[in-house]
Amino acid sequence: MIATTVRLGVSRIGNEVRSYFRQGDSVFFTFLFPLLMLTIFSTAFSAQSFGTDDNGDSLSAASYYLPGMLAAGLLLSGVQNLAIDIAVERGDGTLKRLAGTPLPVVSYFIGKLGQVLVTGAAQAVLLLVVARVVFGVDLPTTAAAWSTFAWVFLLGVTTSAVLGIALSRIPRTGKSATAVIIPITLVLQFISGVYLAFTDLPTWLQNVASVFPLKWMAQGMRSVFLPSGFERLEQGEVWNLGGVALVTGLWLVVGLVICRVTFRWIRKDG
Amino acid sequence: MTPPDSAVSVRDLRKTYGSVDALHDVSFDIARGETFALLGPNGAGKSTTIEILEGYRDRTGGAAEVLGVDPGRGGTDWKARLGIVLQSTGESGSATVREQLTHFAGFYPNPRNVDEVIEAVGLQEKQKTLIRKLSGGQRRRIDVALGIIGNPELLFLDEPTTGFDPEARRQFWQLILALKDEGTTILLTTHYLDEAARLSDRAGIIAGGSLIEVGAIDEIGGAEARTPVVRWIEDGVARSERTTEPSRLVAELVDRHGGAEVPQLEVVRPSLEDVYLELVERFDSSARDAASLHAAALDTTPNGGVR
Numbered sequence: 001m002i003a004t005t006v007r008l009g010v011s012r013i014g015n016e017v018r019s020y021f022r023q024g025d026s027v028f029f030t031f032l033f034p035l036l037m038l039t040i041f042s043t044a045f046s047a048q049s050f051g052t053d054d055n056g057d058s059l060s061a062a063s064y065y066l067p068g069m070l071a072a073g074l075l076l077s078g079v080q081n082l083a084i085d086i087a088v089e090r091g092d093g094t095l096k097r098l099a100g101t102p103l104p105v106v107s108y109f110i111g112k113l114g115q116v117l118v119t120g121a122a123q124a125v126l127l128l129v130v131a132r133v134v135f136g137v138d139l140p141t142t143a144a145a146w147s148t149f150a151w152v153f154l155l156g157v158t159t160s161a162v163l164g165i166a167l168s169r170i171p172r173t174g175k176s177a178t179a180v181i182i183p184i185t186l187v188l189q190f191i192s193g194v195y196l197a198f199t200d201l202p203t204w205l206q207n208v209a210s211v212f213p214l215k216w217m218a219q220g221m222r223s224v225f226l227p228s229g230f231e232r233l234e235q236g237e238v239w240n241l242g243g244v245a246l247v248t249g250l251w252l253v254v255g256l257v258i259c260r261v262t263f264r265w266i267r268k269d270g
Numbered sequence: 271m272t273p274p275d276s277a278v279s280v281r282d283l284r285k286t287y288g289s290v291d292a293l294h295d296v297s298f299d300i301a302r303g304e305t306f307a308l309l310g311p312n313g314a315g316k317s318t319t320i321e322i323l324e325g326y327r328d329r330t331g332g333a334a335e336v337l338g339v340d341p342g343r344g345g346t347d348w349k350a351r352l353g354i355v356l357q358s359t360g361e362s363g364s365a366t367v368r369e370q371l372t373h374f375a376g377f378y379p380n381p382r383n384v385d386e387v388i389e390a391v392g393l394q395e396k397q398k399t400l401i402r403k404l405s406g407g408q409r410r411r412i413d414v415a416l417g418i419i420g421n422p423e424l425l426f427l428d429e430p431t432t433g434f435d436p437e438a439r440r441q442f443w444q445l446i447l448a449l450k451d452e453g454t455t456i457l458l459t460t461h462y463l464d465e466a467a468r469l470s471d472r473a474g475i476i477a478g479g480s481l482i483e484v485g486a487i488d489e490i491g492g493a494e495a496r497t498p499v500v501r502w503i504e505d506g507v508a509r510s511e512r513t514t515e516p517s518r519l520v521a522e523l524v525d526r527h528g529g530a531e532v533p534q535l536e537v538v539r540p541s542l543e544d545v546y547l548e549l550v551e552r553f554d555s556s557a558r559d560a561a562s563l564h565a566a567a568l569d570t571t572p573n574g575g576v577r
Contacts, residue, residue, distance in 0.1 A: 011376050019364040022400070093359025097416070100324060100354035101377045102346040266326065 005104045012103075012111025017118050020081075030081045031123055034069040035130060037195070041065045042135050053138075053227040062135035067221035068194040070124055074153070075214050077120035078160025080185045082112055083167035084177045090266070091174020099265030109165065109259075116161035124153060137225075145224050148241065152220035155248050159213055162255035169262050193218045199233050206235060213251040220244040277302045277337060277424050277455040278323060284331035285318055293318050295480045296332070300472075302423075305446070305456040307466035307487075309546055310476035316459045317357065319476065320428055323457070324354050337424055350378055353422030355413050355430050363401030367393050367412060370401060371419055378420035390445050391415045392438070406433045414442065424455045431465060443468055463543035475546060477553040491545035499540070503533040 020026055042062035050064035089095050098108060131137040140146060167184070171177040189195060191205055192214035198206065209215040222230065223239035231239055278300040285293035293315045300306040310316050321327045323334060325341040325348075334341055339348045365373065371388060375381035388397050391411040396404060401412055410433050417425060427446075431439045439462075446469050450456060460466050466473055467487055474484040483490055500519050501510040513519050516537045523532045540548075 008377060011373060015365065015369075015373050018369070019362070022364040023362065088362070092361050093356065094361045096326070096356060097354075097359065097361070099326070100349065100352070100356070101374065101420070102350040103377045104346055 005107050006110070008103055008107035009110025009114070012107055013114030013118065016111045016115035020115055020119055026081060026085070030076045031119060033076055034073040034123065035127055037072070038062065038065055038069045038127060038131065038135075041195075051227075051230065054229060059227065060135065060137065062131055063137045063225070066127065066131045066137055067225040068218050069127055070153075070221045070225075071156070071192070071214060071218035072189055072194045073123045073127060074120060074156040074160050074217050075185055075188065077123055078116050078157055078162075079164040079167060080181055081119070082116060082161055082164025083170070083181045086112070086165060086168035087171040087177035087181075088174040090168070091177070096266050105263065105265065112165060113158065113161050116157055116164070120153075120157040120160075140224060148220065149224045152217060152224070152244060155245065155252070156213070156217040156220070159248050159252040159255060160217075162252055162259060163213075165263065166255045166258035188212055188214045191215075193222075198235075210235070210247070213248045216244040216247045220248075275302050276300065276335075277304070278306075278457065279335045280319075280323070280332070281334075282332035283319065283322065283329055283334060285315075285322065285327070286330045291479060293322075293479045296476070298474050298481060298484050300455060300457060302455050303450075303453050304472065305450055305458060305470045307458045307460065307470035307473040308476060309459070309463070309466060309473055311550060314476045315479045316476055317428060320426055320457065320459060324352070324426055325349070350420060351423045353417040353420055353425040355417035355425070355427045357428045358406075358410060358413065358432065361401075363404070363409070366398050366400055367404075367415075368397040370412065371415055374416050375419050380421050381419055382421045384419070387415050387419055390418075390448075392441055407435060407438055410434065411438070411442075414445070418449065422454065424457070425449065427456060427458045427460075429459055429461065431460065431462065439465070463541065463546055467542040473542070475549055477550050478557060482553050483549055487542060490542070491540075491549055495545045495548055496540055499538045500536070501538065502535045508534075 020031075042060070042065065045061035048061060049058040050061060051059045053059050053063075086095075128139065132139055140149075167181065168177075171180040188209075191201065191209040192198070192212065193201075193209070194214070198209070198215065198218070201209070206215075219234060219239065220241060222234075223241060223244075231237065234240065276299045278298075280299070281297050283293060283296040284291075296315070296319060298306075308316050308319060318327065322329045323336050323341050325336075325344045328342055336344070337348065337351055367388065368384065371384045375384055388394055391414055393408065393411055393415070396408060401409060404412070410430070414427075414430055417427070431442055434442060443465070446456065446458075450469075456469075458466065458470060470487055472484070472486050473490055474481050475490070476482070485491075489496075497512045497514055498516045499510055499512050500516050500523075501508070502523060503509065511519060520532075520535065520537065523535065524530075
């Protein structure tokens with residue numbers, strides 16, 4: 001039984017990843033969007049300095065924005081992608097068709113999580129390669145930095161995927177999904193230190209953003225990619241990786257509970 | 271309650287939405303290996319009935335068993351024995367024909383061969399084409415292919431040939447008759463009465479949320495509804511007469527014409543469509559009568575307080 005569920009889950013991952021890349025809108029608005037933003041910021045602010053690194057050299061716009069774009073990628077690949085994708089699948093009959101087959105719901109979830117993991121990892125690699133090769137960003141060289149990157153990425157992408165599944169219940173129809181979900185993710189990106197420097201925001205807004213996981217994912221990514229001198233610019237002048245793990249982990253649990261309680265193949269009436 | 275050879279058994283099925291009575295007093299059985307057509311006007315309750323049996327909707331009352339299982343509680347083992355062709359959907363279709371069928375085949379313990387199914391629905395030429403690039407009729411054939419890929423014991427077909435051209439419909443009939451020969455039980459809804467007559471052993475007619483008639487295709491509606499009609503032209507006037515002895519009437523007519531050809535003579539046996547239309551019409555008018563009787567009763571209420 002479990003073996004079948006896992007085998008079908010893996011088969012779903014292949015199917016999900018394939019259809020993700022065959023849909024132009026998901027490739028553009030989810031997969032390439034952070035790369036596009038990194039390119040725009042790096043080009044627009046190429047003459048500007050964003051502080052100095054540990055050797056006293058000026059920090060480029062690309063180096064400064066890279067961690068934020070990686071965090072945005074986690075949010076887009078998980079929350080935005082799945083919330084819209086599943087709402088559309090509920091609206092267009094995909095879920096109804098699957099509900100009539102022996103496919104276990106858990107296998108369907110494995111497929112969605114796998115899709116987010118694969119596409120999110122590909123997106124992160126693409127961002128890192130372009131940042132390094134095109135914009136000459138110096139990437140970390142220590143194993144400690146990369147292991148921090150690995151857990152922040154994995155925890156972030158999983159939480160984001162689970163929250164995406166949970167949010168997919170909100171749009172009433174597949175057609176309204178984009179209009180309902182994108183404002184949520186867009187506002188989060190603006191208040192969580194992705195596009196705007198987090199420390200420039202008023203304290204009350206920082207406190208609001210701290211409730212949500214994106215602020216913490218972005219902070220975790222900054223701890224990996226920004227020079228150590230930037231740590232004193234953070235809230236409390238620390239990277240606070242414990243806080244990153246705690247808040248993101250709490251949202252993972254909340255998301256799992258919501259999914260367990262609310263997910264149905266179709267809206268059964270009466 | 272369920273006869274042992276019955277694939278589907280329904281007793282007093284009822285479904286209400288709020289105060290609206292969508293379905294009531296629906297009882298029928300489908301024997302294993304039988305093809306059963308559920309007929310009726312739009313909104314009469316066909317889809318509600320079929321969706322309750324597929325496990326998509328909960329019933330409000332009555333009993334239902336599908337392959338020995340209450341459809342409200344069927345798990346994945348039960349679903350593995352069913353094939354479901356829903357009314358057409360608008361999925362994104364970003365897999366190819368072959369990819370989609372291969373993927374779905376993997377869900378079932380004992381699936382059909384993917385090549386054979388592709389051939390059976392006539393999509394060999396399109397097997398590497400993305401489903402979203404197919405025409406409506408071709409997409410409908412994918413729906414049918416996905417319904418039979420798991421080698422089901424019981425196949426639900428909800429208006430399967432909508433959007434088919436006549437040739438595709440004939441091919442589809444061949445496919446369904448082949449499945450029937452293999453012993454598949456089939457529950458079909460359709461608006462094409464010739465299709466129902468060609469494919470089914472028995473039919474049930476739903477109108478106004480209840481089953482008004484159920485029986486073998488060549489007996490439904492009773493003997494009277496099947497009485498042949500003789501039509502001819504006499505003195506320039508179109509004449510017709512219903513008779514259980516059409517040969518005798520024709521012989522009389524020939525006599526009357528002194529052995530000459532009777533103009534425009536034809537003997538018509540009512541088709542399933544004729545019988546169906548008459549049954550539904552009769553139901554509608556009796557419903558109207560009941561409604562006006564009810565209104566009349568209210569009108570004549572002695573103390574007049576009701577109005």
